[in-house]
Amino acid sequence: MAPLETMGSIEIENLHFTYPSRNTPTLRGIDARVNPEAFILLTGPTGCGKSTLLRTLNGLIPHASGGKLSGNVRVNGASVAEQPIAVTCQQVGLLFQNPEEQLFCIIVEDEIAFGLENLGLPSHEIDRRIDAALTQVGLAGFRNRQIASLSSGQKQRVALACVCAMQPQILLLDEPTSYLDPQATHDILEIIRDLNRKLGITVVVAGHQVNEIAPLCSQVWLMNDGKLVSDLPIDQAFTDLTPYSQLGVQVPELAQVAEQLGYSERPLTLDHAVRLFANPIQDSRQLQLHWAEIPDRLVGTSSGEDGLAAATPVPTQTTPANPNDILADVQNLSFRYPQTSADVLKNISFQIKRGEVVAIMGANGSGKTTLLLHLIALLRPSAGQVLIKDQDTRRCKSRHLAGQVGIVFQNPDLLLQAATVSEEVAFGPKNFRLSRQEVEERLKEILLMFDLEILKAEAPYALSRGQRQRTAVAASFSLYPDLLLLDEPTTGQDYYHLQQLMQMLEDNMKIQNKTVIFCTHDAHLTLEYASRVLLLHHGELIFDGTPDAAFANPERLEQASLVLPLTMQLQGLQNDKTPSSHENHPPRDR
Incomplete structure (x- = not known):
């Protein structure tokens, strides 16, 4: 038994780790300490080693990974490498980015009971812990529900309940909200905050969503290239934003506004920002356009001296510009999955023209992905019709739309199947029987476009989540399709690569007069890149128009489980502000 004062503590000493398939280390000389009851945000560029570091803290590395590990990780005073992984896993819980990766039972109670049964606990204690864990995550009454029937947010809560039931002293979370809409994100983070503050569980969260996570934290770790480049308490972590911008890592939006307006303090919550900015800000552009300045500052920071954008080749135009060309015509579309009693899509109609960049937004379970799958004939309407370039998807197969x-x-991972990144990107052009020279030229062009040249010989499954996402986008883009569909392109992406990805797609699609449709919960992404927004609510199309109009209606946003960017919320509060309106209100945690 570890001494009481070490329970919930982690010590990392000169930690190096190299995967079996790699010649270069993923972790390079990390030294850090996590005190009991700390709440740490672990952030950094895509592929910097965040997920790998988390897996060393609960023993998955090296016990289940192989590879070469040196240095030491001690949890509650005991060496993780020397003690059995079964012991460490009782002390340290790990929640994966994708809940599907750790849910494999049919019924919720069976999923939670699995780990408890492996501990050999008596049945009455298992029952008690199942009920307690479900209550902790806000799923009381879900004990007998089928996991397949749950939304993404509910599945993430079940996965968290499985971890909570084991009663760990330390909770590690790898991008826990990347699949979730803003309301579900808020709910999950509130649960994690309560586990930390009320139960004293030590928390380490790896993620890019710093706006949501930073206000809850006591400490921030910044990683790059396998190294810990910054380890600071929360009140000092964002005093200097330069290290983050140099690495293309997102910083808290309100802290960035404060820096731009000349304040030394770095607010993380709206209440703090309203109290800090004593004078109403009259020029709304000073707040609302600060995002637009970031990509320019980031060019040249993460991909060589000139940056990715400067090096990106642009394909020549292949399709005559005709904005009246209709690529997709959706007419009275309704859809119901087999053996279910409710329509997932309900009487939806819209048209998509060449050259548009369209965002599909809505809560988890609103039908976004289902709608996207109809646009490539992977699903067929239960009623109504979908025409893609005048082809009725009820009568054509998805392979007829390839290219x-x-x-x-x-x-x-549902798309990746080749042995290397190069083979993955070249797969489409080869199967369309381009000449060897054309394939080689296309491959070189695409690898450069998507900042994948340095990874071309790597196995896709050895890459980080964000790198795999870029590889999948590159492979789909390699055929220069007329219509490119992206389901949550922000998943696992750092700010730099997300901005560069969207800018590159926007530029190339405009030049070639092609169309992009992407599903997202990210308001910034939509406001910056989309020319049009489709809002879904319970399978119904409740709005079709410009992003500005979509975000101008608070009731509509609430209906779609969306939130305004913090800068726009702040602008509204500042415009309504009176000298006494916030004087007596203490800062909230969120």
Whole structure:
């Protein structure tokens, strides 16, 4: 038994780790300490080693991974490498980015009971812990529900309940909200906050969503290239934003506004920002356009001296510009999955023209992915019709649309099948029987476009989640489809690569007069890149128009489980502000 003062503590000493398939280390000389009851945000560029570091903290590395590990990780005073992984896993819980990767039972109670049964606990204690864990995550009454019937947010809660039931002293979370809409994200983070503050569980969260996570934290770790480059308490972590911008890592939006307006303090919550900015900000552009300045500052920071954008080749225009060309015509579309009693899509109609960049937004379970799958004929309407370039999807197969329509799923692993990144990107052009020279030229062009040249010989499954996502997008883009469909392109992406990805797609699609449709919960992404927004609510199309109009209606946003960017919320509060309106209100945690 570890001494009481070490329970919930982690010590990392000169930690190095190299995967079996790699010649270079993923972790390079990390030294850090996690005190009991700490709440740490672990952030950094895509592929910097965040997920790998988390897996060393609960023993999956090296016990289940192989590879070469040196240095030491001690949890509660005991060496993780020396003690059995079964012991460490009782002390340290790990929640994966994708809940599907750790849910394999049919019924919720069976899923939670699995780990408890492996501990050999008596049945009455298992029952007690199942009920307690479900209550903790807000799923009381879900004990006998089928996991397949749950939304993404509910599945993530079940996965968290499985971890909570084991009663760990330390909770590790790898991008726990990347699949979730803003409301579900808020709910999950509130649960994690309560586990930390009320139960004293030590928390380490790896993620890019710093706006949501930073206000809950006591400490911030910044990683790059396998090294811990910054380890600071939360009140000092964002004093200097330069290290984050140099690495293309997102910083708290309100802290960035404060820096731009000349304040030394770095607010993380709206209440703090309202109290800090004593004078109403009259020029709304000063707040609302600050995002647009970031990509320019990031060019040249993460991909060589000139940056990715400067090096990106642009294909020549292949399709005559005709904005009246209709690529997709959806007419009275309704859809119901087999053996279910409710329509997932309900009487939806819209048209998609060449050259548009369209965002599909809505809560988890609103039908976004289902709609996207109809646009590539992977699903067929229960009623109504979908025409893709005048082809009725009820009568054509998805392979007939290959080369005309490309898709990237939310989980990129559903698309990746080749041995190397180069083979993955070249797969489409080869199967379309381009000449060897054309394939080689296309491959070189695409690898450069998507910042994958350095990874071309790597196995896709050895890459980080964000790198796999870029590889999947590159593979779909390699045929230059008329219509490119992206399901949650932000998943696992750092800010730099997300901005560069969307800018590159926007530029190339405009030049070639092609169309992009992407599903997202990210308001910034939509406001910056989309020319049009489709809002879904319970399978119904409740809005079809410009992003500005979509975000101008608070009731509509609430209906779609969306939130305004913090800068726009702040602008509204500042415009309504009176000298006494916030004087007596203490800062909230969120």
